[in-house]
Amino acid sequence: MSQYLTEKVQEKRKAIDLSHHLSDLSRARATSPLKGLARYFGRPDLISLAGGMPNEAYFPFAAISGDALVPDSFSLASNQSESSLSWFWKLFGSRKEKTTSISIPKYPATKDDITLKVALQYGTATGLPQLQKFINELVGKIYQPAYSDWTTLVQTGNTDGWGRAVTTLCNPGEAFITEDWTYPSALAGSAPHGIHPVGVLMDDQGMRSEELRKLLAEWDESVRGCKRPHVMYTVPVGQNPTGVTMGLDRKKEIYDICVEYDVIIVEDDPYYFLQMGSYGAKLDRASQAMHADPESWLSSLAPSYVKYVIDYQGRVIRLDTFSKTIAPGSRLGFYTCNPRFAERLERAGEVSTQAPCGFGQSLIAQLLTTWKYEGYVRWLQGLAVQYKSRRDFLLDALREEFHMQVSVGTTSSWKGCTVYTASAKPKTGSSRMLEKRAYGSKALFSLVPPTSGMFVWLKLHFENVPGFQPDEEPNTMEMKLWVKLAEAGVLIGPGRYFASDQEDASPVDGHFRIAFSYASEEDFTKAVKIFGEVLREFFQEQ
Template sequence: MDAAFELNSQPRTDILASLPKSKDFTAHLNQVSKNRAASSLKELYRYQNVPGMVVMAGGIPHPEVFPFESLSATILAPDAFPLDPPRVPKKEKSALLSWLFSAPRPTLNISIPKWAPKPVEPTTIQLSTSLQYQAATGPPALPLFLREYVSKIYKPAYADWDVLINNGNTDGWNKIVQLLFEKGDTVLVEEWTYPSAVNAFLPYDIQSVPIKMDSEGISPEHLEKVLSEWDEKAHDGRKRPKVIYTVPTGQNPTGATMEAERKKILYDIFAKYDIIIVEDEPYYCLYTGEWTPKGSKSDKSILAQREIDAEKKEGKEGNEAFIKALPPSYLYFDTEGRVVRLDTFSKTSAPGSRLGWFTANPLFIERLTRISEVSTQAASGFATALTTSTLQKWGFDGYIRWLRGVKATYNMRKTWICDAFQDTFHLEWDQAHVQGLFPNGSKTITCFSKQPKNRWDEKKGLNGPGLVTFTPPTAGMFVFLGVHLSEHPDYADLTRKGEDATHVLVQRLWTELADNLVLFAPGWYFDGGGEHAIGGKGYGYFRLSFSIATYEETYRAVHTFAKVLDKFFRLK
């Protein structure tokens, strides 16, 4: 292998010796999880690789009949993406291709043989084993790398954590539901949350308990209030929640990011009430920081600017700056083992690989393994072989450089969409009259039409009515915005007639946008069970993804949005 990762991938012994071991969380397991036994057939895997063992116990196909003699791929080099791409891209050759794809990028080749020369080494990848039946934990090479990654990036605060491969974060969360919840339980969620996470527990009659958010995510004050004042009678006899599902970085859909101080405060509250923290982090490495509007001067300190500049450097200094800039994981504060972290290769490699991993205490890892044995079993051999071979080719430092390039690419795309709003609308920062539209403390921008100012009456001000408010995201792939539906000419009449004016108008606007070939995700998809089911308070919400559209498509979509809004609000 060209750049093999370290075999000694656990933290150093002296560091581990100074850390506590995880608590016993057996009481948090549901009865089904407690009843699970190890798969009797899977127990055979512990013995079949013992040197000299004649394996005649399982119905295992012979690798000779596998039709794949080798598996080869051309992969991008870890430095294929620039760390500081230009704000405005070069002219695109096609509406389907961004400037990033118009020029050749450096590549490397990997090849996976059916039979490797040193098959017993833990880092060996060969098709004869990758494509074979195997334990639910998968081949050892990928966990070896992930333990090194978790140790160096997240720095868990207890000693006996481990990792387990899964089929991506959705699969991971489904298995956690099977691990921890009984029928009729409750679960804490953010007031805006990922809809597929909710869909996973709804069939179990599990009730979501939304916690209010501010600009950093979960509000500690509201969390404490909900937990300390829990009344089972007021919740149809349901017990106080024992699990929180949260997306701390680039929160889906709001884009909020939780920093260290807030995480520590929340961790202490969760520990006080014995809450298991499920930290779902698909956008963790896409933490990009704040958007700087065109033409504005940076208000960052000299030290902060030096850290930003360091991230743009090649080599060790740039890698270290990237790692330092990442928000700390809940694992960093977890001295008890109450955090179950979900990571995925979907946003940093390929969603179709269906490959991710848990980081958790040994009890949960063991029980999650039992769930995997009788459901998904091991992750795809093709996916693990290709992904692990790529990581081996890049090496640990190369993988960090790859993540830096991915981050820079999404930061560029975030800049495109925010710049498009700046060019298309008249923008005003932190409008007092939009309080309640977004979490308290958010740095909001309100968009006004660029129609001639003499069209507005005195009540609307020089810029007319505020049409849209959004908060520029600090991570992830989305802009979350609210439309000021209460400014619509029909809003008052619809309300007087007893209709849900917000519902009627947001549906009408979404349809008009789709008819004009712009598709946004309606905000009601992401309601965590609170007051946002459609809009509330005269606002309608949409989530815009900037992850895949080209520069030209991004600008066209925002310009179309502006034209539709002018017509929708009858401003022309």
């Protein structure tokens, strides 16, 4: 497509003016009048008695420090037994972590030092300069936006990021586009403002482009009760809750439609670096080593919507967070977007969080500048291998517990995918006859192994529950089974909580979301056993 810039000739251009998307609330946000003083701040000999700042002598910390793990703490070998062991010993401390000490003093030793004097003082909503510099390097090298005036801005995690974005772009009464299944807090944040989601049907790459086009082309304001949506909220990698990941071609298709219908894309991408590749049989896995070379690994990842081959107009607001790559308690993330939107998002920050916490900002900035870009990429690659091991371990355990039939998907949502369909295994000690019967028995659930993220998404075959009435609400079955599982000691995510439309949740199937991000091997093994027992009983297969 001619409008896409080629990789070789990456023409730098300006984002187009998309100011007409700003909400009334956002337009009304003014720069704090005190910012008018800023032009005098540059004078080195200026004595300021203007700001209500406590002197740093009164900060009760002379220094803070951290025992930081080394960037290569986690192996890049994707060999199952070794890498699963590596998360095992981390959890139970049978091997000591290798750490280096990083420290933030109150006062600088050299000009560019990160200090408590600055980090713990009032600061701008743009955060610590050293952190901003690192983030800019990361975005430039990894996400590679097309236009020259792309801007990054810190926020306090992607929930804050989306909250500020949706009120910056949407007026009350408006709708935004999202995946049919999505992150509940994204909806909980916009709903009180009277801004509601419209779900688009998904497949194994996420939002379907033909469904999106249909939705926009056929939008009827008089039927829908509001004007055609001009904002999209999407989680394109390791989607929450379905785990699916969107590749370059689909992103280009979606982007083209968004250009045609003038839609702003808010890309919430917390799982970007948890892209771990496809799930293979245990025996084949030794040969599937993770790319050892960081550059090849990075270029193997699905590109961000902001990448120059896609967002040539600057209509994407990308949300990154350190929640999955450092820790959720960081409450730190950042926007990448055009400068016009960034400026309004900064104003929204000034009157809410002001700046992210200085303890967190300084420790994370010090960690990242100590690791450097290369060290952080190595850390991320190690994490991806860990998540691959975790996914593989969970799927292997499910294949141990159930009989898994592998087939090529034929439904619209799983067309052409490798689908695993689970049925009950015969009980231990059963005869060959029994085994044969069991292997031909009814489907309990199906799944497509995720290639990114933290979640396995199960489709339950409640139609195979004896006595199932086709007009019975599947959500009721889902909750019944969910409660039985919880009572038996396993908590998973009920699918209905992730429906973009809570009132009219898709009535076709029940779903569960299983997170493989947290539990220990031991707990996974126990949980899958319990899951098997409860499911067999529920489907009356024992």
